[in-house]
């Protein structure tokens with residue numbers, strides 16, 4: 001099966017690094033024009049330059065998805081430069097490694113603003129154009145922590161659970177207009193997001209306990225490895241293609257078998 005995205009415009013939010021950047025690379029290789037959006041504007045522009053394409057095919061743009069105004073400005077810049085987005089991926093997120101009782105309203109707000117308000121802002125901005133044109137593919141990243149719970153990630157997991165409910169509900173509303181929405185739910189994946197959390201854990205528990213913990217973690221994955229950004233990029237690109245036109249409102253765990261919800 002060959003995935004062809006020729007003539008499509010893909011907007012990937014949170015794409016300066018990690019799963020978002022791997023997806024941008026994959027979609028560009030499949031022929032899409034690609035906008036790389038990120039709160040780190042310089043990194044977004046540098047990432048867009050690393051993609052194979054010129055200024056009519058790739059764009060780097062700064063956005064803070066927690067702000068509706070910023071999201072609207074991003075979509076209007078992408079539309080002006082590359083065309084209206086046919087494909088939108090929301091990969092941006094923040095993580096907080098804290099027990100619920102050690103956290104407070106400021107922590108909850110910071111995570112929920114990005115991880116739940118972010119997708120709300122993006123969907124509300126891009127859906128009117130997609131439904132009018134009768135075509136759209138939206139993929140939001142959640143997390144298996146939302147599907148089965150995870151200690152020390154409670155409010156992040158709550159935000160991601162909200163994303164799952166949002167996508168399933170909106171998929172029912174806009175399906176007749178040719179728009180599909182799906183969720184990819186990763187297990188542990190080797191990206192900057194995870195590396196930062198792992199470095200903190202290693203510092204807190206020391207090298208020896210960290211090595212034994214790593215072995216234990218791997219035993220929880222039937223595939224005996226943690227994920228790579230490319231594992232998700234392949235699934236997201238498939239969901240963005242016309243091969244997946246009959247898949248909507250689904251949550252697909254890409255997780256080496258870690259949980260089988």
Ligand SMILES: NC(=O)c1ccc[n+]([C@@H]2O[C@H](COP(=O)([O-])OP(=O)(O)OC[C@H]3O[C@@H](n4cnc5c(N)ncnc54)[C@H](O)[C@@H]3O)[C@@H](O)[C@H]2O)c1
Pocket residue numbers: 013014015016017018019020037038039040063064065066090091092093094114141142143144185186187188189190191192193194
């Ligand atoms: N890596 C994992 O183990 C893992 C596990 C489960 C779920 N996920 C989910 O997968 C997605 C991608 O994760 P990743 O590991 O590639 O993360 P990452 O941290 O490597 O990349 C996320 C990107 O989002 C950007 N970002 C953060 N806040 C933003 C904002 N307000 N506006 C715009 N951009 C913003 C960051 O600058 C960064 O470039 C996330 O939604 C994450 O929750 C990842």
